[in-house]
Structures are given as C-alpha cells and as structure tokens.
Amino acid sequence: MAYVLIIGAKSDIAMALARKYAESGHDLYLAARKPEELRGFANDLKIRSQKDIRLLALDILDFSSHDGFYRSLDQKPSGVISVVGYLGEQVKAQSEFTEAHRIIDTNFTGVVSLLNIVADDFEARKEGFIVGISSVAGDRGRKSNYIYGSAKAAFTTYLSGLRNRLHDAGINVLTVKPGFVATKMTEGMDLPGALTAQADEVAKDIFEAQQKKQDVIYSKWMWRWIMSIINNIPEWIFKKTSI
Amino acid sequence: MSLSSWGNYPKTVNRVFNFDKIATLKAILNRHSDLIPYGNGRSYGDSALSENIVQVKPYNYFLDFDEASCTVHVQAGVLLSDILDVLVPKGFFLKVTPGTKLITVGGAIASDVHGKNHHIEGCFSESVEVFTLMLPDGEIISCSKQQNTELFKATCGGMGLTGVILDAKISLKRINSRYIDQVTIKTKNLKETFEAFEAYKDASYSVAWIDCLARGDGLGRSLLMVGEFRDDGELGYEDRKKLNIPFNLPSFLLNRFSVKIFNSFYYGRIRDRISRQRVDIDQFFYPLDAIRHWNRIYGEKGFAQYQFILPKKSSFSGLKEMLELITCSGKGSFLAVLKLYGEANENYLSFPMEGYSLALDFKIEKGVFALFEKLDEVVLKHGGRIYLAKDARVSQAVFEKGYPKIDKFRALRKKYEMNKTFQSLQSLRTGI
Numbered sequence: 196m197a198y199v200l201i202i203g204a205k206s207d208i209a210m211a212l213a214r215k216y217a218e219s220g221h222d223l224y225l226a227a228r229k230p231e232e233l234r235g236f237a238n239d240l241k242i243r244s245q246k247d248i249r250l251l252a253l254d255i256l257d258f259s260s261h262d263g264f265y266r267s268l269d270q271k272p273s274g275v276i277s278v279v280g281y282l283g284e285q286v287k288a289q290s291e292f293t294e295a296h297r298i299i300d301t302n303f304t305g306v307v308s309l310l311n312i313v314a315d316d317f318e319a320r321k322e323g324f325i326v327g328i329s330s331v332a333g334d335r336g337r338k339s340n341y342i343y344g345s346a347k348a349a350f351t352t353y354l355s356g357l358r359n360r361l362h363d364a365g366i367n368v369l370t371v372k373p374g375f376v377a378t379k380m381t382e383g384m385d386l387p388g389a390l391t392a393q394a395d396e397v398a399k400d401i402f403e404a405q406q407k408k409q410d411v412i413y414s415k416w417m418w419r420w421i422m423s424i425i426n427n428i429p430e431w432i433f434k435k436t437s438i
Numbered sequence: 439m440s441l442s443s444w445g446n447y448p449k450t451v452n453r454v455f456n457f458d459k460i461a462t463l464k465a466i467l468n469r470h471s472d473l474i475p476y477g478n479g480r481s482y483g484d485s486a487l488s489e490n491i492v493q494v495k496p497y498n499y500f501l502d503f504d505e506a507s508c509t510v511h512v513q514a515g516v517l518l519s520d521i522l523d524v525l526v527p528k529g530f531f532l533k534v535t536p537g538t539k540l541i542t543v544g545g546a547i548a549s550d551v552h553g554k555n556h557h558i559e560g561c562f563s564e565s566v567e568v569f570t571l572m573l574p575d576g577e578i579i580s581c582s583k584q585q586n587t588e589l590f591k592a593t594c595g596g597m598g599l600t601g602v603i604l605d606a607k608i609s610l611k612r613i614n615s616r617y618i619d620q621v622t623i624k625t626k627n628l629k630e631t632f633e634a635f636e637a638y639k640d641a642s643y644s645v646a647w648i649d650c651l652a653r654g655d656g657l658g659r660s661l662l663m664v665g666e667f668r669d670d671g672e673l674g675y676e677d678r679k680k681l682n683i684p685f686n687l688p689s690f691l692l693n694r695f696s697v698k699i700f701n702s703f704y705y706g707r708i709r710d711r712i713s714r715q716r717v718d719i720d721q722f723f724y725p726l727d728a729i730r731h732w733n734r735i736y737g738e739k740g741f742a743q744y745q746f747i748l749p750k751k752s753s754f755s756g757l758k759e760m761l762e763l764i765t766c767s768g769k770g771s772f773l774a775v776l777k778l779y780g781e782a783n784e785n786y787l788s789f790p791m792e793g794y795s796l797a798l799d800f801k802i803e804k805g806v807f808a809l810f811e812k813l814d815e816v817v818l819k820h821g822g823r824i825y826l827a828k829d830a831r832v833s834q835a836v837f838e839k840g841y842p843k844i845d846k847f848r849a850l851r852k853k854y855e856m857n858k859t860f861q862s863l864q865s866l867r868t869g870i
Contacts, residue, residue: 235499236499238499238500238501239498239499239500239501242500242502242503242524243500243520243523243524
C-alpha cells in the first residue's frame with residue numbers, strides 16, 4: 196500500500212490522523228522536527244496496525260532542505276497532509292518581529308515551500324491528494340490572533356489556488372478549517388465544550404472528506420455557520436467587538 | 439470534572455491528573471498524597487476513587503509483540519479490547535479475561551481479575567510475566583514471580599495501593615478460531631446447579647446465570663454455560679454494532695416485578711436441559727460490552743454489586759442461606775453470576791479461593807445496605823470474603839476477616855511509605 200506523508204506529525208491532530216490512516220490500511224511517513232520524540236508512538240502504531248510507519252526529520256523553517264527531504268523518499272507518497280501549525284503569542288508578535296516572522300514562516304512560507312515540491316511531483320504523476328490544515332482564524336482577522344490568522348488566511352488562499360491548478364491533473368486538494376480543538380496547542384484555554392472537538396473527531400472528519408474528495412470542510416461542522424455569521428458582521432460593528 | 443466508578447456510587451468530587459510520560463507521573467507522586475491510579479473506570483465501587491486521581495489510560499502504547507514467545511508488552515493504560523483487536527486476527531487470546539474487555543491492563547493486575555476459566559488458569563496475575571511499578575519516591579521496579587516477589591504478590595490484587603503500574607508483559611494463548619462451542623445446561627435448583635458444575639469441571643470455561651428471585655423448589659435454578667474454543671481457522675475479529683443507553687433511566691423501571699419477568703423469560707427461553715450453540719468471542723466472554731453505558735439502567739443513584747465467595751465445603755449451605763435472604767428481600771437483580779473457582783493464589787489480596795462465588799447487582803435504594811450487612815454475616819460465618827473491585831461499602835471488620843494476609847500487605851505499605859501517597863476511599867474505609 197502506498198505511503199501517506201504527514202507533516203507536523205507531533206501535533207495531536209496529526210497523531211490522530213496517523214492512527215486513522217494506518218487503521219484504514221495505509222503505510223505512513225511521519226515528518227517532524229524532532230522525530231525521535233515520536234518513536235514510542237510510531238512503534239505502538241506499527242504493532243497495532245501492522246503497517247510500515249517511518250519517522251523522518253523535517254524542519255519546516257529550513258526551506259532549502261525541503262527539496263532534498265522530498266527527494267530522499269524512496270517511494271513517493273500517494274497523499275500529503277500538512278498539519279503544520281504554530282499559534283505563537285499574539286502580543287509578543289505585535290512588538291517582536293522575530294515572533295511574527297516565525298508564525299508567518301511556519302504556518303505559511305514553510306508549508307508553501309514544501310507543498311510546491313509535492314504539487315510538482317503529483318502533477319507530473321497525475322495522482323495523489325493534498326490536505327492542508329488551515330484554521331477558522333484565517334476567515335477574519337481578530338485582535339486576539341490576527342498574525343496567526345493572517346498566515347492561515349494566506350495558506351487558505353494558497354490551497355484554493357493549488358486546488359484550481361491541480362484539478363486538471365486529477366489531484367484533489369482539501370482545505371480543513373478546524374474550530375476549537377482540545378490539543379496540546381490549546382491546553383489551558385477555556386474552550387466551550389459544545390464547540391470544541393477532540394483530535395480524533397477532527398481526524399475522522401478529515402479522513403472522510405478526503406476519501407470523498409471534498410474541497411473545503413470545517414470541523415466541527417457547525418463552524419461553517421458560525422464563521423458565516425462572523426464574516427457577515429459589518430466591519431463598522433466588527434471593529435468594536437472583542438470576539 | 440470528577441470521575442466516578444462503574445456503579446455511579448458513591449458520587450464524589452476529585453481532582454484528576456493525567457500523565458503520558460514518566461517524568462509527569464513522578465512529579466504528580468512527588469506533589470500529592472491521597473492518590474489512587476484510575477484505569478477505565480470499570481471497578482464498581484470506590485476502589486479507584488480518592489481525593490486525587492491519576493489517570494493511567496493516556497499511558498497506552500504497545501511496546502512489543504513477540505509471536506515466538508507468545509507475549510505482548512504494553513503500557514498499563516492499554517485496554518484488553520485493544521490487545522484483542524490486534525492479536526485475535528493473528529490467532530492469540532488472553533489467557534485470563536474478565537467479563538468485560540473494557541478495562542486497562544493496569545486495572546486487570548491491580549484487581550487481579552479472573553474469568554470463566556479460573557478453575558483452570560487462575561487469576562490474571564498468572565499470565566503476567568513481569569511488570570514495572572513506580573513507587574511513591576519515583577523509583578521504578580520490575581516485579582515478577584522471580585524478582586521482587588513481595589511487591590509482585592502485593593501489587594497483583596493490591597487495588598493500586600502499592601504504586602502505579604507502568605507496563606506489563608503478558609503471556610497469551612494461541613487460538614484457532616474466534617468461535618466457541620457453547621453448551622448450556624438448564625438446572626432446576628441449586629443442587630442440580632452444583633452437580634452440573636462438578637460434571638463439567640474439566641471444561642475450559644464455565645459460568646452460570648442464576649435466577650436469584652426463584653423461591654422454594656426452584657431456588658438456585660440456573661443456566662450453566664460452558665465453552666471450548668473451536669478449531670475452524672476463522673479468526674476475523676470485528677467490532678459489532680453496539681447498543682447505547684444514552685442517559686440514566688428512571689430507577690423505578692427495575693423492581694422486583696420487572697426483574698422477575700425478565701428472569702422467567704431469560705430462564706424460560708431455553709427449552710432443553712442441554713443445548714448447544716456456536717457463539718463468538720464477544721458473545722461468549724463480553725455479552726454486556728455490547729451495550730454501552732449499561733450501568734445507566736440503574737438510574738441516577740447508581741448501583742452496587744455484591745460479590746462474595748465461599749469455600750467449597752460450605753458453599754452449598756452458605757449459598758442457600760444467601761439466596762433465601764435475597765429472595766425474601768425481593769431486591770434481586772437480573773445480572774446474577776455464579777461460578778466454581780479453582781485454588782487460591784499467593785497474592786495478599788486476591789479474591790478467588792476454591793469454592794463458589796456469586797455476584798449480584800442491586801440498585802441503590804432504601805434497605806439495600808442493611809441487606810448487605812446481613813449478607814456479610816453469612817459470608818463470614820462460612821469463611822468467605824467479598825471482592826474489593828466490586829465493593830463500595832464493606833466495613834473494616836468484615837474485610838479483615840476475609841483477607842488473612844492483610845497484615846503482610848499493611849507492613850509492606852508501611853515499609854515503602856506507600857500509605858503516605860496512595861489511598862482510595864476504600865482503603866481509608868477498610869484501613870487497608
């Protein structure tokens with residue numbers, strides 16, 4: 196069975212996706228900055244699923260390494276899922292550009308660098324799927340996280356363009372916009388229970404949408420409606436709010 | 439968010455700590471007292487409840503599976519159902535499994551659980567080759583029957599009061615089918631039930647459902663189910679669809695009349711004295727796992743299970759006395775399970791001994807604890823004991839008389855200062 200490549204494999208959503216794809220019969224490349232931290236997880240998954248689970252080192256901020264990274268895969272993946280995400284600290288990012296830069300480069304520049312390479316390969320082979328985990332935060336800028344949000348907005352736009360470009364080659368590109376998810380990234384935040392998904396619920400939504408070749412999904416589903424309302428608030432009102 | 443146990447009784451407020459790394463657990467043990475490890479919350483009473491709870495379930499990686507030696511090495515939070523999902527298709531099964539697969543390996547060791555083959559294979563600890571235990575000071579020790587045997591004997595059945603079990607190597611048995619040939623023997627009274635158990639004592643698996651509301655001539659009428667794995671090479675193992683009880687049902691639904699009707703129906707549906715069925719692993723070993731949250735049928739107030747065992751020589755007269763008390767009270771349940779056990783092991787607090795055990799569920803209502811106290815007297819009179827994994831109310835005096843090795847256990851707890859870190863509501867109540 197062909198490999199699925201998961202980038203940013205240490206996040207909770209990525210781990211839940213890895214379980215989901217292995218369970219459904221896929222071999223996996225798990226790429227993370229410190230893959231050794233995933234050794235226990237990968238070993239567990241290997242025993243549970245009887246699939247080949249390979250750990251790979253990848254620094255999403257080291258753009259020049261991406262080409263070599265992709266070329267080193269002896270069997271090219273049949274699908275790539277980017278779960279790369281760095282929330283950062285909004286207040287710090289407002290005054291310290293290094294933090295803003297890191298947020299933008301992780302969520303946007305780095306992923307673009309890598310997915311460009313993947314897209315070329317898939318387009319030439321005329322097979323494969325791409326899934327990008329963006330965020331509802333990219334749908335409208337808010338003072339609480341607009342640097343992260345704008346990087347995700349750029350990523351959403353990138354994925355939309357990529358979908359358009361690869362359509363003729365028969366490559367499906369899925370944009371995922373999770374709302375609140377209970378993960379390491381949101382630990383300690385006070386999230387509303389009914390709107391908050393568990394990582395494995397998001398993974399299930401993504402897997403099913405990818406199998407059905409959908410284009411854009413929200414997870415949980417109600418976020419589509421919540422964001423539609425938020426997007427339609429007139430700017431002169433929106434600017435006075437703190438959502 | 440507070441955790442509760444399977445019986446939803448008692449209801450308590452607790453603080454919950456999670457760990458998926460050794461360092462995190464070490465810090466928790468260092469900072470807190472009155473801690474108790476908590477697996478999948480399937481013990482019925484208060485043995486896994488305390489002011490502070492350490493959830494072991496997130497610590498749940500498979501570490502190794504060795505086909506040649508028939509062993510699997512897992513972290514303590516792995517569920518038995520996970521092991522079956524992975525290994526039944528490869529032709530392996532647990533040597534010992536209780537009536538639910540939805541428990542953690544750590545919990546199985548801490549309660550030293552047993553199953554329908556206790557008379558042949560003994561308790562879960564018989565299948566444990568080695569486990570590691572974190573002591574209160576954070577030290578990690580390997581325990582087996584050869585190594586640190588005192589800690590092994592205390593921890594197997596020790597209700598989580600000796601430390602946190604981290605991982606365990608479990609030996610498995612080979613199977614060549616997911617199907618079991620089941621024989622059901624219908625008996626008319628307690629005497630026939632005992633005779634049937636004796637007649638089938640060489641069967642690999644045996645357990646009886648007993649109609650605990652039948653009186654007079656029918657007292658002790660049962661359906662004894664015995665089973666053997668088939669040899670047909672069919673090993674596919676897939677989750678069947680589960681029913682779900684979405685919320686607590688009103689507890690008045692379960693009363694002496696509804697239970698009596700259920701019992702008559704359940705007993706009456708089997709026509710022949712001896713009948714044969716082909717059933718699969720889930721139907722045979724885990725019938726109740728097919729209904730998610732079945733504990734909710736007992737309503738908001740919850741329920742308590744009363745499980746006791748009597749030595750073989752006094753089992754017949756003792757059980758008769760117990761059943762008479764229960765039928766008189768009218769508080770019977772439809773889940774009443776009778777089983778003949780094999781010899782006791784050497785663990786300090788393991789429940790089984792050679793004799794008959796009966797387990798009954800009661801909804802929490804007026805008069806139920808008074809009935810339990812009457813039952814306690816009969817159990818003690820006949821030299822029996824009650825099962826800690828099911829208990830939420832037994833007194834220190836009744837507990838101590840049933841477990842003669844308690845002093846060894848207490849001395850060990852003191853020696854390692856376990857009592858300063860680990861306590862459950864049950865250990866505080868019974869002075870374990």
